[in-house]
Amino acid sequence: MARTRIASFNVENMFDRPRVMNTQDWDEGRAVLAAYARFTELAQLTVYDTGTRDELLSLLEVMGLLRSDSSRYAILRKVRGKLLTRHRNGDTSLVARGRSDWVGWVELVTEHVSELATTHTAMVVRDVGADVLGVLEVESRPLLELFSDAALPEVGYSPYDQALLIDGNDDRGIDVGILCRDGHGVTAIRTHIFDEDADGRIFSRDCAEYHLERTDGRRLVVLVNHFKSKGYGSPGDPVGAVRRGRQAARVAEIYEGLRAEGIENIAVVGDLNDWSGGGSLDALLEDTDLTDISAHPDFEWNGRLGTWRGGNEKDKIDYVLLSPALFALATGGGVFRMGVYRGPGTRDAWEVYDTLTRDVDEASDHAAIYADIEWP
Structure with a gap:
């Protein structure tokens, strides 16, 4: 049997980040x-x-x-x-x-991200060990490739075979991309930055559609997403929730279209910026047959039920969603938190790297999430 690990990681920029953030x-x-x-x-x-x-x-x-x-x-x-x-x-x-x-x-x-933060980001990528890694909040494709080629070897990990990214709709340098290795090659890319509905352009960044083929000929499609943030919206986030609802509905349409094409192995990954009970993601989480890897009986939460900051249940905003064919092949998955700094109230909640002693040096305030697929 051959394994594929599919993961999502909001890296919050690898080298440079808006100072205001x-x-x-x-x-x-x-x-x-x-x-x-x-x-x-x-x-x-x-x-x-x-x-x-x-x-x-x-x-x-x-x-x-x-x-x-x-x-x-x-x-x-x-x-x-x-x-x-x-x-x-x-x-x-x-x-x-x-x-x-x-x-x-x-x-x-x-301003530059601290060198130690970049190192911790590389350590997370190394320790997650994904064959297919959706990455979010990346500055550009050249910097993603530089990170793979230069930062990963510094922590004892080999570069990825492919580093791909298309500039999205956000001009802050927080785009979505993908890293692939070990017999998982991208054969086609579709961007959805121009998708519109009655209210205008849909995606804050993109729903980047990557078509991959394994060396054994199996086909896999990964949709990498970063939905509208609710970090600085109005109280209650009604505007952000509406935008995320539109984005969830459109990703559901894209997913159903792929299924209609006869593609069975599909993963939707990324930072969807709401928890499953928040309502804005219902079109994707409730109205399709996609299943969150965290529903698998052998999923390892690693101390908390969320993926962002303190890891509370309502902070489960990062996802690996699998089509029925993929979920049937899943053997488990987990949340990897070692690059997230433990602030007040989370001192003993999870293990961190020994060198992570300040929040400014954390890899990200998002944990990575992954799913393991065993192919027959």
Whole structure:
């Protein structure tokens, strides 16, 4: 029998990360990220009415860009035209009347991830030992390949045969990709960054569709996802929940379409940003025949019932979902937590690497999750 280990790991960037996503005061970081997302949305409007101009100024103030083109967390890039005027008396006026009046954008300032954090990320990848690894929040394909070729050998692990990634819809450098090895080769890729419904573009990043073929000829399709975050939305997260619901419904459609093509071995992996009882994932978790590997009787939770931060049950937001044919071949799986720093209240909850003594050096605040498949 031949084994395939399929895993998902939100690496939270391998080398560089937006500074605002590493703030000690998350309330501050949440406000800036929310302002950034809203500004990016409003800036694309054809016409800026009075209310829009006032809101754009307010968002610039939150990001620290009202009086300067740069702040600790963000930079206002202006290529052509004019967005605003800064007056000597300290006032700032937004002079653009629509998108055609200026060419530019706001980008987030990045900083290097600590070297030890990158090492811990490599150690997690090594110790999980996945043959097919869906990776989330990766800066780019060249950096994913660099991580595989340079960082993995530093911790005694051989590079992956393939490192693949397509730029998605998020401009913060948090894309989704895949690493494959040991006779699991990608034969085709489909991107869904342009998928739309009645409310517009669906995926915050992508539902990257990777078609693989094993050396024995068996076909496997892996859908790698990172759904809309609820980390900095409004109280109760109604907007994020609606977006995740749309994303779950679309992934379910893609999955059913693959099944209709006659493909039996399908895995949906990634950070879906809600727990199974949250409601926003019902179209995927309740309305399809996909099964979470954590439902397997030989699944090892490793101390907690969640995958994010403290590992509480409602923090089970990372998934490996298997089609009936794959789940029938599953022998178990687990959550790997050694790269997640144990904060207050979790001191004895799980084992961590001896070198992981600060949260800034953790591999990620997400644990990796995996499923083991034994082929007959």
